[in-house]
Amino acid sequence: MQIADLLRPNVARLRPYSPGRSAPIKLASNENPLGPSPLAVQAIREHADRVLLYPDPVCTELTAALAEHWNVDPQGVVIGRGSDEIIHMLGLAFLNPGEQVIYATPPFALYPFTTTLMDCEHVTIPARDYAHDLPAMAEAITDRTKLVFVGNPYNPTGTYVTERQVAEFMERVPEHVIVALDEAYYEYVDAADFPDSLQYVRQGRNVVVLRTFSKVYALAGLRLGYGIAPPPLATALKQVREPFNVSSLAQVAGLASLRDPEQVERSRRLVLEEKAFLYAQFDDMGLRYLPTQGNFIFVDVGINSVECFERLIEHDIAVRTGHIFGDEFINWIRVTIGTHEQNVAFISALRKVLDK
Numbered sequence: 001m002q003i004a005d006l007l008r009p010n011v012a013r014l015r016p017y018s019p020g021r022s023a024p025i026k027l028a029s030n031e032n033p034l035g036p037s038p039l040a041v042q043a044i045r046e047h048a049d050r051v052l053l054y055p056d057p058v059c060t061e062l063t064a065a066l067a068e069h070w071n072v073d074p075q076g077v078v079i080g081r082g083s084d085e086i087i088h089m090l091g092l093a094f095l096n097p098g099e100q101v102i103y104a105t106p107p108f109a110l111y112p113f114t115t116t117l118m119d120c121e122h123v124t125i126p127a128r129d130y131a132h133d134l135p136a137m138a139e140a141i142t143d144r145t146k147l148v149f150v151g152n153p154y155n156p157t158g159t160y161v162t163e164r165q166v167a168e169f170m171e172r173v174p175e176h177v178i179v180a181l182d183e184a185y186y187e188y189v190d191a192a193d194f195p196d197s198l199q200y201v202r203q204g205r206n207v208v209v210l211r212t213f214s215k216v217y218a219l220a221g222l223r224l225g226y227g228i229a230p231p232p233l234a235t236a237l238k239q240v241r242e243p244f245n246v247s248s249l250a251q252v253a254g255l256a257s258l259r260d261p262e263q264v265e266r267s268r269r270l271v272l273e274e275k276a277f278l279y280a281q282f283d284d285m286g287l288r289y290l291p292t293q294g295n296f297i298f299v300d301v302g303i304n305s306v307e308c309f310e311r312l313i314e315h316d317i318a319v320r321t322g323h324i325f326g327d328e329f330i331n332w333i334r335v336t337i338g339t340h341e342q343n344v345a346f347i348s349a350l351r352k353v354l355d356k
């Protein structure tokens with residue numbers, strides 16, 4: 001018998017994740033070029049020779065620290081190998097085959113991946129003006145809907161949905177639906193009307209707020225993220241957790257990172273200053289871009305993004321091509337906001353590529 005005949009049909013439909021390609025200046029995966037807190041690096045070094053031991057299976061200290069940091073019930077904190085793993089746990093714990101999962105297109109890759117993996121129905125709602133169309137997403141909810149993903153800020157466009165828009169949406173979400181508010185870029189947000197999503201957790205709604213140490217905390221390589229939910233929802237997620245899912249080095253690095261607010265402030269400042277620099281450069285080149293609440297900018301370069309990518313690679317710069325997000329984004333690239341030197345190098349290369 002062929003393996004293909006043994007494989008679950010839905011697994012056969014899964015497309016492997018295509019990671020951002022690397023280059024000496026990598027502006028492809030929304031990493032933080034300033035790097036992690038020195039306290040985190042020190043903690044990793046100090047614990048390096050203790051990796052012979054299995055990690056704390058329930059991340060006792062990090063859970064307590066996160067609960068204190070966000071002023072939430074520690075029972076409601078669930079920690080994973082990146083917020084990717086929390087998305088995976090949501091699928092394992094809650095999704096029965098044939099149930100509906102709603103998400104915006106273009107999506108963050110893990111939403112369709114988990115939906116297909118769990119053999120569920122994809123209900124895709126096209127972004128409107130490059131942002132989540134929450135009224136249409138609420139409208140799409142049926143008796144068979146189990147899960148809705150809302151990326152806020154939205155990767156790849158950098159747009160966001162406001163406090164009021166989310167409140168109106170939440171009013172329309174029935175009790176049998178779980179809402180995953182994916183806030184991987186939360187720490188970079190500067191919009192005054194960005195929602196306080198933890199209020200829905202405190203109200204006991206069926207909501208999980210996803211956060212990560214991969215972005216502002218610059219620990220992407222260690223894989224560390226978490227969800228905050230009402231305790232019954234978090235307990236259900238922990239039921240499908242592998243026994244030692246979070247490495248000991250990730251746990252100590254995360255803990256140390258929370259003790260260094262200056263690292264977060266530095267990184268936020270860089271993104272705020274540099275996004276102004278990049279906007280001005282794009283304006284000068286006459287390129288259309290979307291104002292961002294993340295550490296990346298979606299910009300229409302006016303030529304095929306794959307060609308633009310290949311030509312930027314010749315200048316040692318990697319960005320993300322828009323074609324992976326759908327045909328209408330063929331001319332768009334997503335560029336991570338780097339250090340000033342990286343951004344200057346990127347702009348100078350882009351000017352050459354576009355002849356501007």
Ligand SMILES: Cc1ncc(COP(=O)(O)O)c(C=O)c1O
Binds near residue numbers: 085223
């Ligand atoms: C919207 C969004 N959600 C979740 C993640 C996953 O982050 P991680 O698994 O590294 O925590 C990312 C990473 O790029 C993202 O952009």
